[in-house]
Amino acid sequence: MTLVDEVKARLTIVDVVSDYLALDNPSSRTPKALCPFHEERTPSFSLSLDHDSWRCWGACGVGGGMFDFVMRADGIEFKEALEKLARKAGIETELRNGNADGRRKGRKSALHQVNEVAEEFFFRQLEGAQGEEALAHLKSRGIDSQTACRRGIGFAPGGVNSLFAHLKSIGADSQAVVQAGLIVKGEDGSWRDMFANRITISIRDPRGNIIGFGARAMGDAQPKYLNTHETAIFNKSQTLYGLHWASD
Ligand SMILES: [Zn+2]
Known part of the structure; x- marks a missing residue:
């Protein structure tokens, strides 16, 4: 996969343009806005998510x-636009040496590995019966299950130890599970899932490793947003700016 393809696989036109413009109907397949390139009163600028x-x-x-949009909006060359969007997509271009798959082949720490297992679990729950309401909520915001998969969005089901039970059943490294913040000790001393009945989103470092999760409550549960606590690989102050959904 080339860098261009990888950026396109990770970002949609709406992700990119909504950084510049207020879209009239951002959850539509064809959002509209006032054209940023000429003066107008009624929107004649439109996006197509399908294309x-x-x-x-x-x-x-x-x-x-x-890429054309960023080049035109910022007045920059293709190469700069590519670098800008690669950064936005969380791809570390300087370290790639032209090998798109290099970072995936690198040895991952045990914490990154259990986070990957958790991401896959969360995504499968989103597609399953328990995730029906969460998926409907996402769809109402223009995120179908394909997009959710691409963006690392999933669903942590209710109950105290759905993920914990899954991790146990596959023999995951229990120390890593605790250290990654996927399960936490309750007041009664028992272990429970960090996230329950929440839409989850993977938080990645610039190399694409999953370092933690953000989670948004379904319904009125508080707090509305909950993130992985500080771990050896997750430093909130450094990484939370990457959570694009925090404003919804
Ligand atoms: Zn125009």
């Missing part, structure tokens, strides 16, 4: 993909 493209149907009469 990951944009077009001004008004005075400009031009369009393109996410």
Whole structure:
């Protein structure tokens, strides 16, 4: 996979353009906005999620993909636009040496590994019967299960030890599970899942390793947003800016 393909696989046109413009209907497949490239009162600038493209149907009469948009909006060359979007997608371009798969082959720590198992578990729950309500909520915001998978979004079911039981059943490294903050000790001294009945999103470091999770409550549970506590691989103050959904 080339860097261009990898960026396109990780970002949608809406992810990119919504950093620049207020979209009229961001959860639609074809959001609209006032064209940033000419003066207008009614929106003639529209996006197509299906084609990951944009077009001004008004005075400009031009369009393109996410790289074209950033080049035009920032007045920069393709290479700079690619670097900018790769950074946004969490891809560390400097360390790649042209090998898109290099970082995936690198040895992962035990904590990263259990986080990957957890991500997969959360995603399967989202697609399963227990995740029905969560998936409906996401769909109402324009995120289908394919997009959820691509963005590391899943669902931690209710109950005290859904994930814990799964990790045990596959013989996961229990020390790593605790150290990764996936399970926590309750007041009564028993272990329970850190996240229950919440939509989860993986938080990755620039190399793509999963270092923790953010989780949004379904319904009125408090706190609305909950994140992995500080661990050896997760430092909130350094990484939380990457949580794009924190404002919804
Ligand atoms: Zn225009």
